[in-house]
Amino acid sequence: MDPSRLHPQARAAMQVQQRVPLTRANLTAARLSMIQATPAEVGKGPAIRSLTTVDAGGVPARLYRNGDGEALPVVLYAHGGGWVMGGVDTHDGLCRHLAAASGWAVLSVDYRLAPEHPYPAPVDDLVRALTWLRGPEAPRHGLDPARIAVAGDSSGGHLAAVTARRARDAGIRLAGQLLVCPVIDPMADYPALDEYGLDREEMRFFWDAFAPPGVDRTQPDLDPLRADLTGLPSTVVITAELDLLSAEGERYAAGLLAAGVPVTAVRYQGLIHNFPRKLALFDAAHVALAQLAAVLRRWSEEEP
Template identity: 50%
Template sequence: MLHPQVAAALAVRRRPTADQLAADPAVQLAALRAAMEAAVDAECGPELPLPVVVDVDADGVPCRLYATRADAPVFVYVHGGGWTFGSIATHDRLCRRVADRSGCAVLSVGYRLAPEHPFPAALDDVAAALAYLRREGRDLGVDPSRLAIGGDSAGGHLATVTARRQRDQATPLDHQVLIYPTIDPLTSSESHETLGEYGIDRESTSLAWQTFAPHAADRFTPDVAPLAADLAGMPPTLMISAEYDVLRDENEEYADALLAAGVPVVHVRYQGVNHGFARKLALYDAARAAADQVAMTLRAALLF
């Protein structure tokens, strides 16, 4: 059953006007970006104070480091937003809560967005941030020898592709956390047919894929389509999906593929909620539960 908090959440964000939606794509995108940024306080709540919140230039990639203790392991977080919007600021409250509850540091990556910077720019930025963290982490006061990666939606896609590339480079990560990740460029699963009325739909996800990877041939390669890769040796995984999300079925398919490849997976489907719920700590009880589940998973994976 759809939770009543979903309808309330959908009413919070100020949507683009009819004139903005009728304008050229650049104006539409600017309106969507501005609406997401403007809704942060209403959707995500107040900032949780932490001992360390510092902006970092990771070899040209803007990042923000959150920490509650010295020499903590690090969770690299990659925000969602269809590869085209979202930012460190839109996911700030989620990162603060995870850092506070987990005892791990969180490095949030402000990667370049499409369409200004299509594939592979975002992946290159996440890789650059990881390389910087491995090299400079001790000077930042964290322990770069214990690393996990994660993200939501498009950020989950970038996180799991990065995890696979790190495996291939013999620098494997210790864990990955995938919050309703975008997995299938073909948007072929049944949930795209049946769940398109709860925030995102097949049209919007297809447009996001085309904007991120405008060359169709790229969408069949492992760096864009995670299911095209050999998944053996991927890091242990927490998968969080949402019952009323068009990505629900591809999330399940990816979790099953990881399991079939011998990867330890915990897949939790949050009932009654839709895509994007996890960062909206002020609107969803499930968001706070999910953030705390992520934190406890990281604590178990990296601290013990």
């Protein structure tokens, strides 16, 4: 490790979560380690005017409403955790911050996890939640079904990107997509950045759990880089310099731009995978969330 490349807060952050070797036998312990580290990494987040557990088309979800008005625009949020860990509780602080700073409602989806529920289950859950947001229940919860964005971090960024493409294919116009340190490329050709937290063997475990050997990983639902990207909504991609996923996220941003999609791509120097979630540890996490909130406020001013 070159100490000069690593932000001091990143060095400290890598010591917070207990590292559990990722195997199927250890998965319960790995899931628990993420949950146990959440208070120190994320914090509680701000108070929210309304927090409700909802059934979003058969998918459990948590709805955050902090803005005024009876028809708020809403972010459909997919949490990270390699498709195998995490949930609405591990991402509660992040969703609170996003709702408080943007004025948008946030629907955080507790999608089914792999390997118990591999592809396409997590994708299908996101699509079902999107269908619910566009149906008659949304206005009853104070949501505007015509103004929906999708967002996600890490593996949740992958789910958000796939959901955005599926929405386009179905003729649904989304306000935009926010992709934070997203997983994009199942080819798993990663740079040698293992010493900065997320490592190559962990990513291979995640992919094998989500799309087991024998599944065609070249299909657009698994490899967004192989999809037709024309007509996708405005996109923000946030990456971190010392994240082994940064290159694929930036390739996806470049592909979107080449397809004529409005894209903003920002790389944070010296930082590590999924720093924006760790609001209790990184000053830059608050900057990144402020960027996302500013984009959402701008999108809310556009015609649906």
